[in-house]
Amino acid sequence: MAKGVKPRIKVPKQASAGEAITIKTLISHKMETGLRKDADGNKIPQSIINRFTCDFNGSNVVDFDMKAGISVNPYFQFEAVVPESGEFKFTWYDDDGSVYEKTKKITVS
Amino acid sequence: MNFAKKIFIILLMIFGLNLSCAVADESAELVVEGQPILTRTKAPSHMENIDEVRSGWTFRIKETQALQMDDFENPGMIFVDKGIDLWNKVEGSKNKSCASCHGDASEFKGLRTVMPKWNASAGALWSMEDHVNNCRTEQMGAEPLKWGKAPMDSIVALIGLQSRGMTMNVKIDGDVQTMWEFGKELFYTRVGQLDMSCANCHEDNYGVMIRADHLSQGQINGFPTYRLKNAKLNSIHARFKGCMKNIRATPYKVGGDEFRALELYVASRGNGLSAETPSVRN
The missing domain is CATH 1.10.760.10 (Cytochrome c-like domain)
Known part of the structure; x- marks a missing residue:
């Protein structure tokens, strides 16, 4: 498992129906491209977050497919209109098979 | 529909x-x-x-x-988070972390604004890094951190943040x-x-x-x-x-x-x- 991986999300706790809310997500990850070499000239194997998804009450909101060019600590910001109260589920998929999950509840008034 | x-x-x-x-x-x-x-x-x-x-x-x-x-968009806060992890990490021969003595870093509210300052017991001008390393060697029995490297900068940023x-x-x-x-x-x-x-x-x-x-x-x-x-x-x-x-x-x-x-x-x-x-x- 990659070291120092920590997902963070920022979702407003409350929103009014029909309001576009801003969701910010960031996961600290070294995002090793697989192109670098170590001091002995050996390739450092690729180790990145290759996919990020966000679901709301079971239905998919966004699904990002990531390649080796993405910077360290990938940050995503998007807007969503939430129709009802519920729970956002964020999932990051690591090259090494690890899956990092985080959820956040939102109340719609 | x-x-x-x-x-x-x-x-x-x-x-x-x-x-x-x-x-x-x-x-x-x-x-x-x-x-x-x-x-x-x-x-x-x-x-x-x-x-x-x-x-x-x-x-x-x-x-x-x-x-x-x-703060969410400030990439420096990622390092502050790492600083918090290090703050709570028990190290050295005395089995202590920064938190063992100081609790949470908010004890150092205001310290950043007066650094660097004279340290009477050492008889020298001290930067924040000196305080960190002095605690590590004297109180924790741990290895001092190297100046200008990520662990040191993260701790210094965490302490500095308290005075923002x-x-x-x-x-x-x-x-x-x-x-x-x-x-x-x-x-x-x-x-x-x-x-x-x-x-x-x-x-x-x-x-x-x-x-x-x-x-x-x-x-x-x-x-x-x-x-x-x-x-x-x-x-x-x-x-x-x-x-x-x-x-x-x-x-x-x-x-x-x-x-x-x-x-x-x-x-x-x-x-x-x-x-x-x-x-x-x-």
């Missing part, structure tokens, strides 16, 4: 940020998480050639400025006066192949372009600072070293007397500004 129930998504990919505005927004006001930060004020009385001191934040373009206004928004007020007289005068002399001494002093850029030409960038006043109230160019926290001494390399001079030693004195003098030039740790610069 099933359709209507589905979530309606607007995706605003922020990768394509508006790049048309590349000038510094000099009139902008810095508010971090609702807390106003003073970025311009009257220069301290010891400064002869500048009337108004300005935080480096005022010289940056508005996209860079915006990064510092939101407070007014910088470094003492320049008494025991530290000789060091301060030495620092001032260094600030105005031309060195290196380009034969330049700190003042040539940061006093005579701040606001002017240096390559594609605006020269700042060289204030250190936001250090350790996250720089977009190297995507990590940069300590005060590491920045001094970088500056000296830029003018083709042989840098003084990180943690050495010259840089300590310079740190004190440069910090005193920012007296009156708010501490901004961790700031975001390019």
Whole structure:
């Protein structure tokens, strides 16, 4: 498992129906491209977050497919209109098979 | 309709940020998480050639400025988080962490604004790094951390963050006066192949372009600072070293007397500004 991986999300706790809310997500990850070499000239194997998804009450909101060019600590910001109260589920998929999950509840008034 | 129930998504990919505005927004006001930060004020009385001191934040373009206004977007906060992990990590022969003695870092609220300062028991001018390492070797029985490396900078940023928004007020007289005068002399001494002093850029030409960038006043109230160019926290001494390399001079030693004195003098030039740790610069 990659070291120092920590997902963070920022979702407003409350929103009014029909309001576009801003969701910010960031996961600290070294995002090793697989192109670098170590001091002995050996390739450092690729180790990145290759996919990020966000679901709301079971239905998919966004699904990002990531390649080796993405910077360290990938940050995503998007807007969503939430129709009802519920729970956002964020999932990051690591090259090494690890899956990092985080959820956040939102109340719609 | 099933359709209507589905979530309606607007995706605003922020990768394509508006790049048309590349000038510094000099009139902008810095508010971090609702807390106003003073970025311009009257220069301290010891400064002869500048009337108004300005935080480096005022010289940056508005996209860079915006990064510092939101803690979630401030990449420096990732390192602060690492600092918290290190703060709680038990190390050394005495099985202690920083938290064992100090609890949470908020105990050091205000410390950043008076650093560097004279340490009477050591009889020397101490930077924040000295306090960290002294605790590690004396109280924890752990190895000292290396100056200018990520673990040290993260801890220093965590401690500095506690004082964010407070007014910088470094003492320049008494025991530290000789060091301060030495620092001032260094600030105005031309060195290196380009034969330049700190003042040539940061006093005579701040606001002017240096390559594609605006020269700042060289204030250190936001250090350790996250720089977009190297995507990590940069300590005060590491920045001094970088500056000296830029003018083709042989840098003084990180943690050495010259840089300590310079740190004190440069910090005193920012007296009156708010501490901004961790700031975001390019």
